[in-house]
Amino acid sequence: MMKEATKEKQWVLCPWCGAKTRLQIFQETELKAFPLFCPKCRHESIIDVKNFIIKTKQPDAKTQC
Secondary structure, eight states, X not given: OHHHHTSOXXXXXXXXXXXXXXXXXXXXXXXXXXXXXXTTTOOEEEEEEETTEEEEEOOOOOOOO
């Protein structure tokens, strides 16, 4: 049980403002088309994660009301 607690993990940073989000990932974490919300700048980004490499995707254009 202690080995899992000592695994390397990283905070996911907001691609817009660089602030820490509320998400942590391990090396083996894989996310595809994950909606990442930043509590600081209140921006939502779509990300892919694999082996600590985070790639951002541009969300589809939203219609204005």
